[in-house]
Amino acid sequence: MEKKLHTFFQSGLLDKYILDETSASESLKVEHYIDTYPEVKSEYERLQNNLEIIAKASAVEAPKFILDNILEEIEEDSIPVIQLDKKQRSTPWYSIAASIVALLFAGGYYMKTQQNLDLLEENQVVVDEIFDLRNDIEENNKRLDNLMHEFMKLNNPETEKYVFRGNDRAKDLKTVAYINPVDETSMIDVVSLPQLPEDQTYQLWAEMQDRMINLGILDASQKNLQSIPYVKDALALSITIQDKDRLDRTEADSAVAEIDLNKKNN
Known part of the structure; x- marks a missing residue:
């Protein structure tokens, strides 16, 4: 059965089914596998979740032209x-x-x-x-x-998912990072960022052995999947609260959320 499932996953039919690109006979085959094998059902639900995440990036209001x-x-x-x-x-x-x-x-x-x-x-x-x-x-x-x-x-098996959760200073903060060390790509999904005073903002950093690298500002209004710079050999990523007139440096205690990249790389 493992060989049969492996062949099915390698065929790419499940990906095509998610994107509504299968023929009628292919759709029946995929639905049979989803109903029969828990492994296929689990992978189908994972792909559905990934598609829902990136769908926010192309949310477009209906055209207002007059026909x-x-x-x-x-x-x-x-x-x-x-x-x-x-x-x-x-x-x-x-x-x-x-x-x-x-x-x-x-x-x-x-x-x-x-x-x-x-x-x-x-x-x-x-x-x-x-x-x-x-x-x-x-x-x-x-x-x-x-x-x-x-x-x-997102569907690439080499892509790792990391979830930022805020500490006591930003309890409602939740952001998800997707990092692929093979393709050297990074993306971030801003789920929720608590409101800050007008003179402060959220900033993303990459922690190296000897320094912190600024990866840019996180905008609470941009709640969609967006690319961020990939930093090779980064030990961790952190989100800090910064004064807008001091964006070029960060203090040791300014981080409100962190993820350790070594936990999945080792």
């Missing part, structure tokens, strides 16, 4: 019917009939011309909206590509 104009019905202008006197005349009024025909022709020509102008204007509106829609689709495709790229990073 109602495309669906509006273009009503055909009706040509008014002139009721002619049915009273029989002994003498045909050719001149009057000719005038009526001329008026009808002129009126119809004017109405048709005006209708064509209106159609041209509406067509231009539709063209503009289609162009905007195409730009939105291209932008969404770029976001999807970025989302897929981050998902693959």
